[in-house]
Amino acid sequence: NAGVMQNPRHLVRRRGQEARLRCSPMKGHSHVYWYRQLPEEGLKFMVYLQKENIIDESGMPKERFSAEFPKEGPSILRIQQVVRGDSAAYFCASSLGTQETQYFGPGTRLLVL
Amino acid sequence: QKEVEQNSGPLSVPEGAIASLNCTYSDRGSQSFFWYRQYSGKSPELIMFIYSNGDKEDGRFTAQLNKASQYVSLLIRDSQPSDSATYLCAVRKGLTGGGNKLTFGTGTQLKVEL
Numbered sequence: 062n063a064g065v066m067q068n069p070r071h072l073v074r075r076r077g078q079e080a081r082l083r084c085s086p087m088k089g090h091s092h093v094y095w096y097r098q099l100p101e102e103g104l105k106f107m108v109y110l111q112k113e114n115i116i117d118e119s120g121m122p123k124e125r126f127s128a129e130f131p132k133e134g135p136s137i138l139r140i141q142q143v144v145r146g147d148s149a150a151y152f153c154a155s156s157l158g159t160q161e162t163q164y165f166g167p168g169t170r171l172l173v174l
Numbered sequence: 175q176k177e178v179e180q181n182s183g184p185l186s187v188p189e190g191a192i193a194s195l196n197c198t199y200s201d202r203g204s205q206s207f208f209w210y211r212q213y214s215g216k217s218p219e220l221i222m223f224i225y226s227n228g229d230k231e232d233g234r235f236t237a238q239l240n241k242a243s244q245y246v247s248l249l250i251r252d253s254q255p256s257d258s259a260t261y262l263c264a265v266r267k268g269l270t271g272g273g274n275k276l277t278f279g280t281g282t283q284l285k286v287e288l
Contacts, residue, residue, distance in 0.1 A: 103280040152217055165217045
């Protein structure tokens with residue numbers, strides 16, 4: 062399967078713990094995007110990365126959230142000290158290049174207890 | 175005003191009918207327009223994209239774009255029960271507008287009834 066891969070698919074954390082979400086883009090894609098979908102809400106852009114660079118983080122909360130896309134390995138979205146309001150579906154998308162179509166992964170559903 | 179607006183529905187159509195889904199956007203700098211389908215509990219799946227004014231057809235799907243009216247629509251012909259899902263409209267600005275990100279509407283829920 063050459064699609065976007067995300068893991069874990071489901072993640073349960075207690076308040077105050079850290080959550081790490083991983084995304085492997087489609088083969089050949091070097092552009093990665095993270096979106097969040099809160100219950101009953103639309104998808105909201107969080108961050109756009111290329112290998113080793115954050116290009117646009119205008120949708121990232123100012124605190125507790127960070128993202129990286131290292132030279133080797135998957136992109137990581139990290140949420141420190143999770144709170145209940147972080148419970149959501151987090152989707153990763155990838156594209157072949159700038160302004161190319163974005164294809165979504167299956168998502169990680171985060172539940173904070 | 176929301177950047178991308180969609181009627182949340184649900185929109186109910188009988189099997190075999192044409193479903194018409196609508197979307198308006200506020201930023202005239204938007205250049206690319208996308209329709210994604212999302213089944214409950216699943217990820218968005220690209221249905222169509224359109225960049226130019228007019229119609230674009232792909233099988234049972236037709237996307238229509240009117241930049242002057244800031245309006246984009248999706249028509250689904252011969253609707254099937256398997257088309258029942260939430261349809262998300264997304265827009266993207268041009269590169270010079272600082273845009274690679276997609277801005278989504280909240281989606282329209284479509285129900286195709288037997």
